[in-house]
Amino acid sequence: MANEKQLALVIDLNVCVGCHACVTSCKEWNTSGWAGPLPDQDAYGKDPDGVFFNRVQTFECGTFPNTETVHFPKSCLHCEDPPCVPVCPTGASYKRESDGIVLVDYDKCIGCKYCSWNCPYGAREFDEVSGVMKKCTLCVDRITDETLPPDRRKPACVLACPPGARLFGDIKDPESEVSRAIRDNGGYQLMPEAGTNPANHYLPRRKTQSVVHEDQLQRADNPLSREAEPPKFGGPTIDDASQW
Amino acid sequence: MRPAFSVLFLTTLIGAGQGLLIALVCGQLFLVVGTGDASLSGGFYAMGSLLALVLLALGLLASFFHLANPTRAWRAATQWRTSWLSREVIALPAVMGMAVLYGGLHALGWDASLMHFANGKSLDLTMAVGFVTVLACLALFLCTGMIYACVKFIREWHSVWTVINYTLMGLASGFVLAAAYAASLGAVVTGLYAGTGLVLIVLALAGRAVSLWRNARLKPLATLRGAIGAPHQNIRQVTQGFNGKSFNTKEFFHGKSPETVKFLTTFFLAVGFAAPFALVALGMGSAAVLWLAVMVQYVGLLAERWVFFAQGNHVQNLYYQRKA
Numbered sequence: 298m299a300n301e302k303q304l305a306l307v308i309d310l311n312v313c314v315g316c317h318a319c320v321t322s323c324k325e326w327n328t329s330g331w332a333g334p335l336p337d338q339d340a341y342g343k344d345p346d347g348v349f350f351n352r353v354q355t356f357e358c359g360t361f362p363n364t365e366t367v368h369f370p371k372s373c374l375h376c377e378d379p380p381c382v383p384v385c386p387t388g389a390s391y392k393r394e395s396d397g398i399v400l401v402d403y404d405k406c407i408g409c410k411y412c413s414w415n416c417p418y419g420a421r422e423f424d425e426v427s428g429v430m431k432k433c434t435l436c437v438d439r440i441t442d443e444t445l446p447p448d449r450r451k452p453a454c455v456l457a458c459p460p461g462a463r464l465f466g467d468i469k470d471p472e473s474e475v476s477r478a479i480r481d482n483g484g485y486q487l488m489p490e491a492g493t494n495p496a497n498h499y500l501p502r503r504k505t506q507s508v509v510h511e512d513q514l515q516r517a518d519n520p521l522s523r524e525a526e527p528p529k530f531g532g533p534t535i536d537d538a539s540q541w
Numbered sequence: 542m543r544p545a546f547s548v549l550f551l552t553t554l555i556g557a558g559q560g561l562l563i564a565l566v567c568g569q570l571f572l573v574v575g576t577g578d579a580s581l582s583g584g585f586y587a588m589g590s591l592l593a594l595v596l597l598a599l600g601l602l603a604s605f606f607h608l609a610n611p612t613r614a615w616r617a618a619t620q621w622r623t624s625w626l627s628r629e630v631i632a633l634p635a636v637m638g639m640a641v642l643y644g645g646l647h648a649l650g651w652d653a654s655l656m657h658f659a660n661g662k663s664l665d666l667t668m669a670v671g672f673v674t675v676l677a678c679l680a681l682f683l684c685t686g687m688i689y690a691c692v693k694f695i696r697e698w699h700s701v702w703t704v705i706n707y708t709l710m711g712l713a714s715g716f717v718l719a720a721a722y723a724a725s726l727g728a729v730v731t732g733l734y735a736g737t738g739l740v741l742i743v744l745a746l747a748g749r750a751v752s753l754w755r756n757a758r759l760k761p762l763a764t765l766r767g768a769i770g771a772p773h774q775n776i777r778q779v780t781q782g783f784n785g786k787s788f789n790t791k792e793f794f795h796g797k798s799p800e801t802v803k804f805l806t807t808f809f810l811a812v813g814f815a816a817p818f819a820l821v822a823l824g825m826g827s828a829a830v831l832w833l834a835v836m837v838q839y840v841g842l843l844a845e846r847w848v849f850f851a852q853g854n855h856v857q858n859l860y861y862q863r864k865a
Contacts, residue, residue, distance in 0.1 A: 310771075320782070345785035352782035354860060356765070358773035366779070369769050371860060383623035384691070386630055387616035405616055408609025410792060411626050414542075417694045417763070419857030422788040428609025488767045491694070491856070499770055 303377060303397035304435055305468045305496035306455065307475045307484060308370055311503045312462035315353055315368030322457030323351040323372075323433075331438035336426040348422045350433040351454055367502060370463070372454070373420040373433035374487060374495030375399050381412040381421065390430075396467075397496060398437055403429045417491040440465075468496055542695065543792050544850035547607035551600045552685060553714070553842050555633060556707065558596030559678040560715015561722075562640055565589045566671035567737070568719070568730040573668060579729045583647035586667070589722055590644025593715075597637045604633075625691055629684035636681050639674040646670055682708040689849075694856040696759045698849075702752040709745035710813075710845065714838055716741050717817055721831035735821050735831070742821070742838075746814040749845065753806070756852055768859045780865035789861050795851040802851050805844050813841020 327350055328335040337347030351372040358365050375392075379399050382390045389405035390412050392398070401412075406429035413421040413430060421432045436452035439445065449456065455465045466475035475498070478484060484498035565586055572580050605611040620627040646652065646667045656664040686704030693699045716738035723731040765776040781790075795802070817838035824830025 317782075339785075346787065346791075347785070349783075349787070352787075354769075354782045355779040355865070356769055356771065356776055357779050358771045358776045360775050367769065367771055371782075380693075383620075384626065386618075386620050386624045386627035387613065388620050389616075405613065406610065407613045407617055409607060409617070409626065411624075411688075413788070413792060414692050414855070415694065417856040419789040419793070419855075419860050423609075423792070425609070485770050487770055488763050488856070490763055490767055501770065501772070 300377070300392075300394060300397040301469060302395065302467050303375070303469045303496045304440070304466070305375055305397075305475060305498065306372070306435070306452065307464040307466075307468075307478050307498045307500060309462045309464070309478070309482070309500040310367055310369065311500060312460045313353075313368045313370060313458075314460055314462075315355055315366075316459060317353050318457045318459055319370055319454035319463060320349060320351050320353055322453045323436075324349055326436060326439065326453035327434070330436075332431060332434045334424070334426070335431065336424060338425070348424050348431055350422070350431070365502060370454075371418065371420070372497070373399060373435075374418060374493070374497040375433075375435065376493040376495045378492065378494045380415045380417070380491075380493055384415045385412050397469075398435050399432070400434055400437065401430050401432060403427065403431075406430055417488055417493065418495075435465075468498070542850045542853040542855060543795055544847045545607055547603045547605075549843055549846040549850075550603035551607070552707065553839065553846055554596045554600035554603065555636075555681065555685070556711025556842075557714040557718055557839070558593040558600065558640075559636060559681055560712040561589060561593040561596065561718050562636070562643070562715070563675050563678050563712060564716045564719035564734055564737070565593070566643070566668075566675050568723070568728075568733060569668060569671055571730065571733055573662065573665075581728055581730065583650050583652070583667075585647075585723075585726060585728055587644040587648035588726075589719065590640045590647070592718075592722060594637060594640045594644065597633065597640065601633060601637070625684055625687040629681065629688060632677065632681040632684045636674070636677045639670070639677045643667065643670050643674045679708070682711055689853075694762065695853040696762055697752075697756045697853045700752065700755060702748060702755065706745065706748045706752055709741060709748050710842055713738060713741035713745045713817075714835075714842055717821060717831070717838055718835050720821065721828060721835045724826060724828035724831050731826060731831075735826070739818060739821055742814055742818045746810070746818075749810075749814075762856050763859065765859055768856075778860075778863040781861045781863055784864050787861075789857060793855045793858055793861070797851065802848060805848050805851075809841050809844035809848055811841070812837055813845045816841065 324335055327333055335348040337345060339345050351370060354369045354371060356367045356369055358367055375398055379392055382392050387405045387407055389402045391400060393400060408428040410423055421430050424431045440450050451465045455463045464475050464478055466473040468475050470476060478500060479498045482500045484500050486495045486498060608614055617627055617630040621631055652665045652667050654663040654665055655669055683704060686707040689698040690700060690703040716734050720731055720734035720738050723734050817834040820830055820834035
């Protein structure tokens with residue numbers, strides 16, 4: 298199932314600050330759009346429950362005191378070998394040949410949840426109100442909407458991300474922004490041992506360091522006069538001379 | 542994984558139904574190839590098939606409670622090329638159809654001889670249909686087992702033992718049920734069914750013990766390191782991203798304590814295997830004791846299925862460890 302075109306997200310974990318703006322914008326767009334509703338139960342109560350296509354998780358890596366915090370947005374990875382698709386008994390789960398987006402046909406889904414068992418990433422969430430399985434659509438109703446200006450034809454999460462940690466594009470096009478980001482910044486796939494070949498990639502955390510050498514602190518290249526004691530004049534100054 | 546009662550009832554009920562059908566055909570074959578003159582009336586097989594049909598239908602009914610949109614269930618037969626679930630959806634009605642055919646032919650006494658052999662025996666229509674019924678039952682066992690065995694993200698299930706155990710436990714419960722049924726009617730095959738049932742209980746117990754042993758020694762498929770791709774040995778989740786519940790925290794966790802799972806494991810080994818073995822062995826021939834064995838065994842196998850689900854630890858659980 299090698300698609301000519303494969304739309305995907307590239308998420309830069311070095312930039313993500315864990316603000317959940319992608320989570321809320323995703324929910325806002327999709328609950329009222331083609332993929333909606335994304336119903337909540339007991340939303341303002343003690344034990345809220347609900348459907349989201351995107352979650353931001355936080356991990357602590359390393360051993361104290363040498364730890365770092367990784368904010369980790371997680372949504373459907375639109376795998377190139379999606380294990381959730383062939384197991385669907387009704388054909389409701391499918392991967393679009395035109396752009397590689399993995400979607401659910403809500404009119405065919407019987408709500409058996411078997412697809413979710415076959416996703417190692419927990420990307421699918423069941424809508425108990427409609428009784429169908431739901432998942433990230435890459436905002437298929439936005440990105441294909443030609444009434445929108447071209448620069449707005451992106452998933453809601455990408456448009457919402459304040460620091461710009463999320464990129465969107467065709468990973469099969471070697472000159473696309475996402476392909477370059479993967480190539481240049483060590484983009485990787487999640488859980489390669491699962492054999493799913495995810496389309497979404499992540500860019501790793503990078504330590505930002507600047508090396509300062511000793512001689513740079515010394516100002517060795519400056520004229521000595523600037524660093525030295527100001528000259529002391531024993532004789533009359535120009536002010537003295539002008540006192541007469 | 543969360544044990545869904547619809548699936549627990551589905552798999553145990555159809556397992557017993559398939560086992561009973563296979564037992565009936567085995568009984569017929571035993572009497573046909575045997576040297577004695579003993580035989581059973583068509584009514585014995587017809588009533589037995591009806592009993593199996595009821596179990597299969599109850600299982601089918603239970604399966605509908607697993608679906609959120611049962612009115613679309615017919616669509617589930619369309620993807621048989623790729624989905625074991627779809628194959629089961631085809632195989633289950635096929636087995637039910639074979640049960641109707643096998644029992645119906647016996648009830649009507651339509652039993653033409655299809656082939657004659659040199660030793661004076663012949664292959665009758667009902668026997669031939671019986672063989673096809675057995676094949677259909679075995680195909681359904683394969684489909685049911687493979688639904689779980691092909692989920693590679695649940696290591697406890699992703700094994701040939703899942704298929705073997707579903708088959709052996711279904712056969713064991715079917716033969717014990719057949720023994721009780723035969724004993725009630727005073728049929729000559731009671732001993733055959735009870736004896737085979739004992740062997741099958743032991744085999745099923747051995748298979749289940751192997752899978753319990755295997756599950757206790759499994760290495761996880763993935764670690765957090767690969768799950769988030771951070772090159773660290775020591776990673777812990779600070780938050781899964783929400784304080785409430787989600788599908789991911791409900792469907793993939795059984796929500797009971799490890800002690801409950803441990804207790805139910807002991808319970809099903811005792812009640813699903815040891816107790817029915819003792820009842821069948823000691824009360825051989827007594828219909829009341831055999832029916833008691835059937836009921837005790839069924840309760841035990843329900844518990845077994847619960848443990849089977851509860852022990853399934855899905856890879857996605859790596860992402861759902863902690864709230865903050």
